[in-house]
Amino acid sequence: MNPSAMGGGPARVLVVDDLEASRFIACSWLRRSGHTVVEATTAAEALRALGSQSFDLVLLDVHLPDMSGYDVTERIKADPRTSSIPVVMLSATYIEPEDKVTGLTRGADAYLTEPVDPGELLANVEAALRYHRARALAEHLAVRLTRLTTATFAINAATTFEGLAEAAAIGAADVLDAEATAVLTNPDGVVCVATGGVRQPEARLRPGNADVEQWMSSHNPGVGVTVVEADSVPWHAALPAVAALARTKLRRPPIGIAVPPWAVIGDDDRNLLRQLAQATALAAEGLLTFAEEHSLALTLQRSLLPRELPHNADLPMTARYVPASSNAEIGGDFYDVIELDGRMLIAIGDVCGHSIEAATVMAEVRHTLRAYAVEGHRPAEILRRVDALLERFHPTGGLTTMCLLLVDLEAGTMAVANAGHVPPLIADEDGARYSTVKGPLLGIGLDRPEATELPLPRGTTVLLTTDGLVERPGVDLDEGMERLRAAVSHDDDMDDLADRLLAELGQGKQDDIALLVLRRRA
Template sequence: MDVNGKLTDTTVLVVDDEPASRYALGTVLRRAGHQVVAVADGRQALAELDVRLRKGSLPDVALVDVNLPDMSGFELCRRLKERPHMATLPVVHFSALRVPPADRCPGLDTGAEAYLTVPAEPEEIEAAVRAAVRAARLRADDQALVRRLKLLSETIVTIQSARSLHELADAAADGAARLLGSPAAVFVLDQDDELYRGLSRERTSLALPDEGAHRDVAGLLRRLTRGQSGVRITTVPTPLWPTGFFRPGVEHDARLTLVLTQDGKVPVCVATPTRGQRRVDPENEALLAQLAQATALAAEPLLMYQVERHVALTLQHSFLPRPHQLPELPGVDIAVRYEPASQETEIGGDFYAALRVGDGVLTAVGDVVGHSLEAATVMVELRHALRAYCLTESDPAALADRLDRLLQHYHADVTATVCLALIDPATGRTRVANAGHIPPLILGDDGSAEYVKASGPLLGVGLPHPPPTELVLEPTDRLLMVTDGLIETRGTDLTVSMEHLRAAAGGALPGLEALCDTLLACFGRDREDDVALLALSLAN
């Protein structure tokens, strides 16, 4: 468009079987600054448009004579509008014959923009072309905005369903890249100055910036958001913005959209390359601002969960003894493992215990149902209660009953599973009480692996527990107790997973440590639940 508001650099397709008319229209349009492509009939027009469509350069408007030799101008318009990639091409019909208004309706009904009677004044022809092109561009802009708003909405839904800050940043970066059609990076800097970075999908498969670049970004975000409220949009020039976040080894100025989380402490940044552009698109800025605000809102619960998870893990680690902290248990050898769930899932209430009870040893592995700080807290209560009850009671079934009553009294809406085994190291006599848990697995030195036939109701439901199951542990046997987090997989029946565990344990190398290491290597990676293991054998 020139300074007078006239459209220039537009291409007009003229479809007219009269050479003189084509020449006259072409002359008028070229003098107005348009490029002109002229053809004589409807088939030539369709062929020309097919060629230009393949090249990605459709005309901006078509001037179509109503009376063509092979098809009417109305029919040509109808065919154009039926083709998805040509439907947006504006059409202006014209005719040298004076046509009654009612006879012009078919053209408008097929999607034409206007109707001209020629010969016409150059200004009228130019005005009709200008109006048709402007209307088409406005429609295209509106459709593009609708598509981008839909894309923004879909991105926000994906962001809100993220299970971790890394997943959140990746989803936001991918959405920003799709909105703008360029690489993007998203950063969340938590209160401990740990930087969570997400890069758009095509970028993440390439070489990434080093740790120094990440430290520079973290420091920059802190400085830019100090004392800030609301959304801030700024450009960081190349010398201050680390190389490689948008393209490997390529320097870019960065356009940053910054916002703080609601508590005003954690910065969220959506970064895109400016590519040296001086002008800023207000629409792009508004979309990125909405994206940044949505990312900050979605980060809030993840940051709160991160704190809760840290507290829960601290609780579990502080109350679960490390292998070197286990009490002296004469007559038995024990190995234990505890692995928290992956970062994308909530902390649970898994625990183990190994206690001296008179001349025997009581081992326990349990799991408080649920995933939260509350589950971890109840786990601590159960473990402490078990230690206290063992001072006056050693029967596993009686201990299960007492733990059941504790849950009913203090945590009526909580249930738990636990497996208890009382071992006499001198004789190998073992008594097992199982409250809704995976039963112990007895591994022989011949490679055999059999589950103890012991079962009973969950803790917290108020049902009586059956007498303990008795067996004799041989000096060469290993007794294995695990929580279901080791093997449970969504969509897989637990009995199938238990068979997988039995096969893997039976094929493990000798020794308790080797057994635990083998099982964690087979099952324990990226689990959705905590994992607790306890392996025991009679001391030689």
């Protein structure tokens, strides 16, 4: 947009008149008032000038040698590139009122007749320019506010710090029609820099963390948004630059958005830049809070799981726990391995829900399981007692699934008791298959069968997992279980197998995943 269209002062005026004397007089008056004037003698010449140059107003003679001024006006107003330019028509042969009506109806913003007083001409020109500039400014601001809304949505939708920096930079570039750079610091102290509207990729800088944080903190030591003009900005290529620095808490590093000075030419532009910086700081605060909560939840979750697995050369095993990718709350997935006088009780379970309550129930279940196992109870009896505990003390939030394996290496067997959990996946030379042992989930007081004793030949691999690995929204559970079965081989390295399964089946899940793999040595 032509800058003069949005401010006061001189304008660029196209004067179209085939009479040299009339054209000379009008141009002289306009130039004395400080306006820049371009002259045209025909309609064709005027339309070519309008197609290649920018004008703020057209002073147009009604009678031109090649086209009526009315037709020229209609052409100007019909073209989206020139439709907003005011047209002042000037006629030396105005006789009937209908002529003026026709001119105004067909798009003219004013209609004068010669001879015209210089003051009247200039007053009409200034009035048309004032209206044009006010409308142009309002339209320009409306467009920028619409872009600001779009940019704010993108900023608030960002799920990573790199994505947030990119959304802020692209949003600022779009709102202010300028190259923009955004910078913020992630929880690991790494500065994330992104650019928007940059034509040359090499303009992107890689500043040092200390330089950026020190510069931003020195210019904005408190809470809120500060807009500064600086000869140099550590993360912005353009020199000088205008930077908006914002943060929501003193203990947080500021975020910064920088643009060239010409992009911020008034209070409206500064306010737009401030709003973008404020939205980015609030979004960064949300991501930082989420990251802290997720880290705390993960630390707490891992503290409730075994620190290490028992070492038995004849029954090597490995385990994994992966929190839900989109959930900062603690979950109820767990696994445990308990050595029992030559035998080994292996458990995996899942308390329904993601909350402190679910984690509390999970901790109770795990400790109760250990206590009953040490007392020597059979797997099915352990499940019955845990079921009674949940039904009595957690009647509304204690629904739990669990699978127990009591492995006897000397006998070469494993006793399997299942309480509504994903069944063990057994893999040997004949392939992989799920155990058919079933039973009701825990916490509802239903009768449950005794454990089923299955052979555990040498070289057999057994995989236990929670449903986070096999479930996916909108996909049948049987399909997920089949994908897991097809991906398991009895002779895979167990650590490699666990990592591969998580990489292939466990990405982007909305539930936690607990996974335990064991193998009787051949």
